[in-house]
Amino acid sequence: MLQVRNPKARHKYFITDKYEAGLVLKGTEVKSIRNGKAQIGQAFAKFVKSELFLFNAHVSEYEFGGEENHEPSRPRKLLLSRRELNRLKAEVEAGGKTIVPLRIYFKRALVKVEIGVGTGKKLQDKREDLKKRSAQREADQALKNFQRR
Numbered sequence: 001m002l003q004v005r006n007p008k009a010r011h012k013y014f015i016t017d018k019y020e021a022g023l024v025l026k027g028t029e030v031k032s033i034r035n036g037k038a039q040i041g042q043a044f045a046k047f048v049k050s051e052l053f054l055f056n057a058h059v060s061e062y063e064f065g066g067e068e069n070h071e072p073s074r075p076r077k078l079l080l081s082r083r084e085l086n087r088l089k090a091e092v093e094a095g096g097k098t099i100v101p102l103r104i105y106f107k108r109a110l111v112k113v114e115i116g117v118g119t120g121k122k123l124q125d126k127r128e129d130l131k132k133r134s135a136q137r138e139a140d141q142a143l144k145n146f147q148r149r
Contacts, residue, residue: 004038004104011126013100013118019088022079023054023104023111026070028062033111035062038104045078045099045115047089052078054101054113078113091117 009015025033032038037060045054053075061069080088091097102114121129 002034002036002106004033004036004040006040006043006100006102008041009100009102009116009118011121011129013098013116013120014125015100015102015116015118016097017091017117018102019080019084019115019117021052021113021115023113024077024079025059025111026068028065028068029059029070029076030111031062031065032059033104034106040101040104043101045101047092048075050085050089052080052085052088052099054078057101057104078115088117096120 039058043054043057045052047053054077055075056073057076058073059070061072088099092099097117097119100116100118102116104111104113106112
């Protein structure tokens with residue numbers, strides 16, 4: 001299954017809630033995503049009036065698109081239920097939280113975006129995460145070496 005992931009999202013943010021949203025796309029965008037030509041490392045979601053849009057998501061132009069090709073980094077509308085939109089808007093307006101795309105994937109023939117509500121990490125938090133990860137890696141390696149004997 002093809003997925004486009006945001007590798008920096010969990011490094012930069014504490015992700016609290018996750019939502020699955022539909023994405024309004026043109027045909028050439030779907031073909032480019034299917035070919036793995038999308039990047040969401042710098043992307044974020046923002047409310048415009050009462051609708052949620054994904055900004056800075058780069059979907060490369062489809063090489064065989066011709067005149068009907070799309071603009072690579074245009075804003076794309078996210079599709080959520082009204083209840084989810086209201087909940088997200090309340091969380092973001094409360095302050096200190098942003099909406100970040102975690103991954104883009106296919107669910108049957110539809111393109112979906114997993115978005116998360118995140119609070120920004122400070123440098124100290126990032127360092128702690130790196131320490132935990134390296135300690136876990138060393139423990140896993142030691143266990144693996146012990147089991148070989």
